[in-house]
Amino acid sequence: MRTIHEAPREIPVVAEADVVVCGGGPGGFPAAIAAARHGAKTLLIERYGFLGGLATAGLVSPVLGHTASGVGSNASNTPIVEGILREITERMHALDGAPEWAATLTRWGIEFDAEALKIVLDELLQEAGVELLLHTVITDVVMDGDRILAVVVENKSGRQAVAGKLFIDATGDADIAARAGAPTTKGRPFDGRGESMGSFFHLAGYAPLSEERKQELREQIAHEMEDGRFRFYNAGFFGTNAHHKDHSAANMTRAAGDSTDVGDMTRAELNVRRDIWELLRYLRANVPEFEDAYVQQTSPQVGPRESRQVVGPYRLSGEDVTQGRKFDDGIARGSWWVDIHCPLGNTYPVHLCVASCPKGEECPFWAAEHERMLDRDELYPPQGDWYDIPYRSLLSVAVPNLLASGRCISATHEGMAGARVMGTCIAIGQAAGTAAALALAANTPLAEVDVQRLRQMLRDDGQLV
Numbered sequence: 001m002r003t004i005h006e007a008p009r010e011i012p013v014v015a016e017a018d019v020v021v022c023g024g025g026p027g028g029f030p031a032a033i034a035a036a037r038h039g040a041k042t043l044l045i046e047r048y049g050f051l052g053g054l055a056t057a058g059l060v061s062p063v064l065g066h067t068a069s070g071v072g073s074n075a076s077n078t079p080i081v082e083g084i085l086r087e088i089t090e091r092m093h094a095l096d097g098a099p100e101w102a103a104t105l106t107r108w109g110i111e112f113d114a115e116a117l118k119i120v121l122d123e124l125l126q127e128a129g130v131e132l133l134l135h136t137v138i139t140d141v142v143m144d145g146d147r148i149l150a151v152v153v154e155n156k157s158g159r160q161a162v163a164g165k166l167f168i169d170a171t172g173d174a175d176i177a178a179r180a181g182a183p184t185t186k187g188r189p190f191d192g193r194g195e196s197m198g199s200f201f202h203l204a205g206y207a208p209l210s211e212e213r214k215q216e217l218r219e220q221i222a223h224e225m226e227d228g229r230f231r232f233y234n235a236g237f238f239g240t241n242a243h244h245k246d247h248s249a250a251n252m253t254r255a256a257g258d259s260t261d262v263g264d265m266t267r268a269e270l271n272v273r274r275d276i277w278e279l280l281r282y283l284r285a286n287v288p289e290f291e292d293a294y295v296q297q298t299s300p301q302v303g304p305r306e307s308r309q310v311v312g313p314y315r316l317s318g319e320d321v322t323q324g325r326k327f328d329d330g331i332a333r334g335s336w337w338v339d340i341h342c343p344l345g346n347t348y349p350v351h352l353c354v355a356s357c358p359k360g361e362e363c364p365f366w367a368a369e370h371e372r373m374l375d376r377d378e379l380y381p382p383q384g385d386w387y388d389i390p391y392r393s394l395l396s397v398a399v400p401n402l403l404a405s406g407r408c409i410s411a412t413h414e415g416m417a418g419a420r421v422m423g424t425c426i427a428i429g430q431a432a433g434t435a436a437a438l439a440l441a442a443n444t445p446l447a448e449v450d451v452q453r454l455r456q457m458l459r460d461d462g463q464l465v
């Protein structure tokens, strides 16, 4: 590839903080709130003009993983994540943007309105005293030996640096660790492919549908999918995953590719939008109730389910998930199962990669794994149980002043297929921010944080650990 020389230059250090949180999604916003509440001077950098990550920029809803494991459809009502997740749910409820907390425990996830989440996060972060740099992309890091001295950012004001004592990588894609040269892994061990991306969209303007009619339409779309007309991974185009039910909020699109490769990301955006409009055209022409339907909104970005993982002293594994493993240094709880959306975009109509792929024999991953994960129920933690996220999975083996949060913590492909959901990421984020503040207050390296004290602080803050 042709290269070009970029001249070195002096750039202004526009801010300095104790804790610099990189990314404002489910792994980032709770980290910033927790660090600031515990007295650390905290700054959060986010590339969009709003917070929430895929919860807002991906229109992803509901928040999953807030209750104990429900194998198959046996929902469990036992909460396993509270703390900041409960607080934002209650704040959203006050704005009619989510059900009340008690009601969420009887559902499989917390359905919410992305606009309510945006304003709740604006308010909570400002109340906690977090300094915000929105519309700012982190492009690089400046190292001092093995420590990060500053992150380099780009925004409308130009190229700048933000210095810090501790950094939390909540970019989803471990951008900070990768730029710092720390080891990261990506996807399946043998081909590096991560789960396929996807995107939520909202349809409106259609006539009410009875349950019977929905079933009929689901079968009709499934039939069209079998014929190769649509490339969705399920037929639930009238899914109402968001809190308000005057529109559909469907989670059915699929785009295989590497979300750290801009070519794949570009193709994914174009393909997913085309698929949504192909569906709308079909519905308008063939389903009378959808004659006047319209795309109310597509998400600002196609969503990566999995990309880079920071390598820490411990990698959360698929077995940790399915065994409901507990750790002495557990700082968050997860209950979502080994829910792999085929990295090749193959499985139809389900997303049970290892358990029931119809194209299994062609796939080396299936060949290697399916015998130990024979059916869907074996992919779950035991009924009513959960697994711990160990603090060691938030550390980097290479960069002592870096913590990972959200979906880029240290985990295997199968481990991350469980821990990636937003309830778990928010719990991890709260722990990461609290750990950073504790390390600063106790003047200890991140790797030597007193984890039992950290767990007590989390409990005192309403978290379940």
Ligand SMILES: Cc1cc2nc3c(=O)[nH]c(=O)nc-3n(C[C@H](O)[C@H](O)[C@H](O)COP(=O)(O)OP(=O)(O)OC[C@H]3O[C@@H](n4cnc5c(N)ncnc54)[C@H](O)[C@@H]3O)c2cc1C
Binding pocket: 022, 023, 024, 025, 026, 027, 028, 045, 046, 047, 048, 051, 052, 053, 054, 055, 057, 058, 060, 061, 062, 063, 064, 065, 136, 137, 138, 139, 170, 171, 172, 173, 175, 197, 198, 199, 200, 251, 302, 303, 304, 305, 405, 406, 407, 408, 420, 421, 422, 423, 425
């Ligand atoms: C199609 C799809 C469906 C899903 N369904 C569900 C579901 O139903 N329920 C559920 O709970 N979870 C679901 N998930 C998973 C969940 O949405 C994510 O795993 C979760 O949002 C991860 O949180 P995060 O903060 O780690 O990453 P993200 O949500 O990706 O947030 C990362 C943040 O960092 C910012 N950022 C990234 N790089 C930079 C940079 N270089 N500079 C500045 N800012 C940066 C981004 O803009 C973003 O705000 C789904 C995911 C997808 C893709």
